[in-house]
Amino acid sequence: MRIDAHHHVWTLARGDYRWLTPDLAPIYRDFDLSDLAPHLSAGGIEGTILVQAAPTEAETRFLLDLAEHAEIVRGVVGWTDFDAADGIARIADMAARELLVGLRPMVQDIDDDDWLLGPGLxxxxxEMAAHVLVFDALVLPRHLPRLLRVVDRHPNLQxxxxxxxxxxxxxxxIAEWRRDIARLAERPNLVCKVSGLATEAARDWRAEDLREAVGHVRACFGPRRMLWGSDWPVVNLAGGYAKWLAAAQTLLPDLSPEERDAVFGGNAARIYLSKRGRRIS
Incomplete structure (x- = not known):
């Protein structure tokens, strides 16, 4: 099965997407699964992982409710308040939802760069590990050394x-990024999502502009620990779904059929779905 391991949907009227402002004109509108469907069909993609885009539990419940009525969505990576006094209970409650496969604090937007190292985390x-939930790390390069310490502290958490x-x-x-990626890749409980690179590149990027980064990730993690994701509709800021999918395929030209299946679907099924018994086929 081909799986898009990272996409979003949103409804502006919800009011909890504070980062989404009118200056981001190509994505400043509602996006739902009907908008995504043509891209999935063109790419031969049969399942997706829907990822939170707002730091609210209300949005996560919205995504879970949507996923329960959309066969294409195989799992949801949501959000919870990791700093709440009842954080453990919140996670246990959310884990009861069948399609919740992971949680993602928006670390890149947290003012305290050392938040990942806080004792309360x-x-x-x-608790996440106990419920076989995945921790999606939305971080910037400066957070990578801190993430390394957290990954080491929690060897049973994916x-x-x-x-x-x-x-x-x-x-x-990207010199420091290359160093820190190599260190992180030594940890067996961390995998790398090949997504979001188009929006980090220069405007009017070409596949060649991404070659060094994709090559380094492949050399460090290998095809069994790489997951492809579109980051749609954010990718509309940088060329769109089809351009990014084509670039990813171009930059990974010599994979065996088994490795290609892993990067473009199998690894997402194994990491997000198989361990929790979530729907795959």
């Missing part, structure tokens, strides 16, 4: 690094 992450850790492709300043 440990019991919450342990981590997914979103958007390859957002290397600064537009500026070309």
């Amino acid at each position: 440990a019991p919450v992450l342990a 981590f997914v690094l979103d958007h390859c850790g957002k290397p600064r492709l537009a500026s070309g300043d």
Whole structure:
């Protein structure tokens, strides 16, 4: 099965997408699964992982309700308040929803760069591991050394690094990112989501502009620990779904059929769905 391991939907009237402002004109409107369907059909994609885009539990419930009536959505990565006094209970409650497969704090938007290292996070992450939930790490390059420490502290928790850790492709300043990616890849409980690179590249990017980053991720993680995701509709800011999918395929030209199946679907099924017994076929 081909799986898009990372996409969003949103309804502006909900009012909880504070980052989504009119200056982001190509994506400043409602997007739902009917908008996504033509892209999935063109790409031969049979399942998706729907990911939160607002730091509210209300949005996560909205996504879960939507997913329960959409066969194409195989799992939801949601959000909860990791800092809440009843954080453990919140996770246990949310984990009861069949299609919840992971949680994603929006670390890139948190003012405290050391938030990942806070002592209060440990019991919450342990609760996630107990419920076989995935921790999606939405971080910037400066967070990678901190993420490494968290991954080491929680060897029983599965981590997914979103958007390859957002290397600064537009500026070309990726030396430290390369170092930290290599270190993270040594940890067996972390995999890398090949998504979001188009929006980190220069305007009017070409596939060649992404080659070094994709090549480094492949060399470090290998095809069995890479998941392809569209980051739709955010990718509409940088060329769109079809351009990014074509680029990813171009930049991974020599995969065996088994490796290609893994990167473009099998790994997402294994990481997000199989361990929790979620629907795959």
